Amino acid sequence: MAAAFSDVPQLILNGLMSGAILTVPAIGLTAIYAVLRFPNFAVASHATIGAFAGYLANVALGWSLVPSALVAFLAAGAVGVASDWVVLRPLRPAGLITATIASVALTIALENFVRLGFGNQLRDYDLPILRDWRFGGVRVGPQQLEDLAIAAVAVATLFGFLRCTRIGKAMRAVADNPMLAAIKGIDADLIAVLVNFVAMGLAGLGGMLIGLDTSIDPLTGFRALLAVFAAAVVGGLGSIPGAVVGALAVGVAEELSLLVLPPDYRTVVGFLAILLVLTLRPRGILGARAY
Amino acid sequence: MQNYLVAMGVTAGLYALMALGVNLTWGMAGMVNLGLAGFFAVGGYATALLTKAGFAIPLGVAAGAAAAALAGAGVALVTARLRADYLAIVTLGFSESVRIAASNELWLTNGSDGIAGIPGPWRGTLSPSGFNLLFLAIVLAALGLVLLMMQRLAMAPFGRVLRALRDDEDVAAVAGKNVLLFKLKAFAIGAGVLGLAGALYAHYTSYIAPDIFAPLLTINIVLALVVGGVGNNRGAVVGAAILVILLEGTRFAAPLLPFLSAAQIAAMRELLISGLLLVILRVLPGGIVPERIGAGRNT
Numbered sequence: 001m002a003a004a005f006s007d008v009p010q011l012i013l014n015g016l017m018s019g020a021i022l023t024v025p026a027i028g029l030t031a032i033y034a035v036l037r038f039p040n041f042a043v044a045s046h047a048t049i050g051a052f053a054g055y056l057a058n059v060a061l062g063w064s065l066v067p068s069a070l071v072a073f074l075a076a077g078a079v080g081v082a083s084d085w086v087v088l089r090p091l092r093p094a095g096l097i098t099a100t101i102a103s104v105a106l107t108i109a110l111e112n113f114v115r116l117g118f119g120n121q122l123r124d125y126d127l128p129i130l131r132d133w134r135f136g137g138v139r140v141g142p143q144q145l146e147d148l149a150i151a152a153v154a155v156a157t158l159f160g161f162l163r164c165t166r167i168g169k170a171m172r173a174v175a176d177n178p179m180l181a182a183i184k185g186i187d188a189d190l191i192a193v194l195v196n197f198v199a200m201g202l203a204g205l206g207g208m209l210i211g212l213d214t215s216i217d218p219l220t221g222f223r224a225l226l227a228v229f230a231a232a233v234v235g236g237l238g239s240i241p242g243a244v245v246g247a248l249a250v251g252v253a254e255e256l257s258l259l260v261l262p263p264d265y266r267t268v269v270g271f272l273a274i275l276l277v278l279t280l281r282p283r284g285i286l287g288a289r290a291y
Numbered sequence: 292m293q294n295y296l297v298a299m300g301v302t303a304g305l306y307a308l309m310a311l312g313v314n315l316t317w318g319m320a321g322m323v324n325l326g327l328a329g330f331f332a333v334g335g336y337a338t339a340l341l342t343k344a345g346f347a348i349p350l351g352v353a354a355g356a357a358a359a360a361l362a363g364a365g366v367a368l369v370t371a372r373l374r375a376d377y378l379a380i381v382t383l384g385f386s387e388s389v390r391i392a393a394s395n396e397l398w399l400t401n402g403s404d405g406i407a408g409i410p411g412p413w414r415g416t417l418s419p420s421g422f423n424l425l426f427l428a429i430v431l432a433a434l435g436l437v438l439l440m441m442q443r444l445a446m447a448p449f450g451r452v453l454r455a456l457r458d459d460e461d462v463a464a465v466a467g468k469n470v471l472l473f474k475l476k477a478f479a480i481g482a483g484v485l486g487l488a489g490a491l492y493a494h495y496t497s498y499i500a501p502d503i504f505a506p507l508l509t510i511n512i513v514l515a516l517v518v519g520g521v522g523n524n525r526g527a528v529v530g531a532a533i534l535v536i537l538l539e540g541t542r543f544a545a546p547l548l549p550f551l552s553a554a555q556i557a558a559m560r561e562l563l564i565s566g567l568l569l570v571i572l573r574v575l576p577g578g579i580v581p582e583r584i585g586a587g588r589n590t
Contacts, residue, residue: 039376041325041383087569094576097323100379101513102572104325108510109565115558222506226387229380237376264395271384278369278377 003258010138011255017144018213019231019251020151025206025224026231026243027158028199034175034238035195038096041103042083043203043228045110047221050076050204051211052114059126065212068125069150069205076204077197083110084196107222115218122215147209154205155244158198162240171195175238203228223267227254230270234277236284245285249273297423299535301495304430305488307531310515311434311441311524312484318522318582319450320477321457322367323379325509327485329386330359332393332504334486335493336400339409342494348412352490359486360479367478371471386504393501405500409493426495433491434528437484441524444480453477507561511538514568520578529580538564 003011025047032040053075058068083106091102132139162168173181174191182188206228207221227250235246250273257269277284309327316322324330337358338351346354366385370378393400400406412429414422444450452473455463464470493499511534519530541563545556571578 033376039379041379091569091572094572096375097317097321097379098572098576100323100376101325102569104383104506105510105513105565105568105572108507109562109569112558112562112565116555116562119552120554226384229384233377233380262395264391268388268391271381271388274381274384275369278373278381282373282377 005259008256008259011258012252013138013140015252015255016248017140017148017251018254019248020148021206021209021213022224022227022231022251023244023247024151024154024209025203025228026235026247027155027240028202028206029228030232030235030238030240030243031171031195031199031202033232034240035171036092036192038092038099038103039229039237040088040199041100041225042080042088042107042110043200044221044225045107045114046076046080046200046203047207047210047224047228048111048114048216048218049079049207049221050201051207051216051220052118053204054208055123055125055211055216059123062126065127065146066150069208072208073154073201073205076207077201079110080196080200080203081193084200085193089192111218111222118218120217122217124215125212127212143212147212150205151209154202158202158240161198167194226267226270226274230273233274234284236286239284239286242284242286249285294420294423297420297427299539300427301423301430303532303535304427304434305492305495306512306515306535307434307528308430308437308488308491309485309512310519310527310531311437312481312488313512313516314481314521314524314527315441315444315453315484316478316481318516318527319445319457320453320474321375322474322478322481323375324382324478324481325379325506326366326382326384326386326389327512328504328506328508329382329389330363330482330485331489331492331508332386332389332499332501333359333362334489335499335503336393336406336489337486338490339406339493339499340399342410343406343408348410348494352487352494355490355493356483356487359489360483363482363485364475364479366482367475371474383506386506386509390501390504393504400501403501405498405503406493407498409497409499411494411497414497430491430495433487437487438524438528445524449473449476507564510565510568514564514571516578517568517571518575518578520580520582522582523578523580526578526580526582530578533579537567 025043029040029043050072054068054072057063057071087106088099088102092099127143130142132141162172170186171191171194173184173186174188178188210224211220231247231250232243234249235242235244250270253273254266254269257265309331313324313327316324334355338355341354342348342351366381370381394403411422412425417425452463452468455468456470456473460470515530515534516527518533519526519528541560548556551559
């Protein structure tokens with residue numbers, strides 16, 4: 001059942017790997033929170049949609065991993081913009097709780113669209129099976145490294161985009177002070193569309209990266225939801241660097257929990273991390289500044 | 292047919308109880324609860340374990356409600372000083388954690404196989420339809436009692452403070468109200484009512500398992516409350532009745548779609564429920580029985 005203490009280096013490495021993948025959807029969640037100021041539970045279904053879009057590209061069209069991952073990002077981003085525009089945007093003026101509950105209903109609706117099309121069975125990506133590499137006492141799969149590289153490139157691109165482009169600066173301005181941004185003539189609706197595209201795209205890419213490790217089904221996104229929220233809350237809800245730190249921390253904590261808990265309790269570790277951080281340091285490790 | 296209608300009545304009564312519990316926290320105090328399935332489960336498991344160990348049913352039900360109330364107070368305590376969105380996250384996490392624990396702690400909950408053979412009042416001595424009728428009476432009595440209590444709370448100073456918290460926490464604090472204490476009490480009472488519903492459910496069906504407490508239950512109850520009118524106790528009851536008629540209606544619609552698999556039929560149902568919630572939030576935000584502002588003073 002429980003892992004042995006001699007496994008600790010391996011567990012930490014696994015945790016950093018899965019944490020790096022968790023970074024991708026966690027940034028999506030926290031970016032939407034930073035700009036639109038509500039916890040969007042629909043990241044779960046968008047992760048699922050990305051996973052299935054990538055699956056179609058990879059298995060039905062026979063595309064390789066990187067273009068398939070791009071499809072996952074674009075498809076989830078497009079659905080994210082459309083579903084926000086049609087469903088959530090009109091409800092946001094009704095208040096935080098209404099928007100939050102609507103996002104839960106939205107995620108269940110979208111998840112069931114996927115179920116309607118694909119059923120409940122588990123599906124696997126079409127990937128070559130490669131032998132793990134060994135470095136001293138620890139094992140690394142080449143596939144894991146490729147996933148890690150995709151996640152790292154996605155996160156680095158996002159940071160570059162936020163730092164260097166006009167649109168990125170406009171997003172940070174809205175997150176920092178919406179009123180001031182409006183006075184400066186930044187179009188809040190446009191920023192909302194862009195944030196939804198990028199954030200839900202990242203959720204979709206994250207869903208696919210999570211699915212690469214095992215297999216996918218309509219609940220892929222929902223199962224990851226608590227870990228994604230834990231990453232965002234631990235790092236500081238609304239802080240993008242915080243989401244990176246939080247995701248790595250949650251990833252490692254989940255793996256180390258295998259020392260004392262059965263594997264099914266991984267999700268509970270995320271919940272415990274949320275409770276711990278909210279009790280001791282409610283603003284999270286890096287606080288609430290968006291960038 | 293009579294048995295079927297009675298069973299529908301029991302389900303509607305339990306949904307109405309849950310909607311009342313959620314209405315106190317969400318409708319009156321403005322605290323969101325996305326983990327109501329978890330509190331429902333705590334009530335159900337608590338009474339199942341106690342009554343199977345030989346305790347009397349009323350004692351088990353009371354313990355179920357108390358355990359859920361305690362869990363509610365704990366969840367509210369962690370998030371009381373934070374914005375409402377943190378409560379949404381923590382309640383959802385709570386409910387998922389309860390479900391995972393219930394699926395894995397075989398020694399306590401028998402895992403995903405669930406607990407069967409939970410005793411019901413006079414189940415052995417009454418005929419099945421007699422038992423159903425008796426249980427309908429019990430659920431309606433519990434519903435009447437909770438409705439009365441909720442109406443009293445809504446009109447009492449307690450209810451006024453909760454509405455003040457919902458509308459502006461800082462103003463309530465400036466007016467000298469102990470915001471934290473009121474939030475804790477409201478959430479604990481609301482969770483206790485959810486636990487009561489869960490306990491009654493366990494004794495009615497004699498069987499509980501983790502998959503009964505899926506997130507969709509939360510959407511069902513929120514839908515019932517939104518249909519009836521958030522902030523309004525009578526609306527919660529009306530909404531629950533409408534929801535059960537709707538859910539049962541989809542059962543009859545299923546054979547009309549023979550080309551769909553069982554999983555697809557289930558997906559259609561969930562789509563309908565979640566889609567309907569979104570539509571009603573949009574077109575009828577006040578529900579069928581909107582909250583009457585000033586109800587505390589005038590009625």
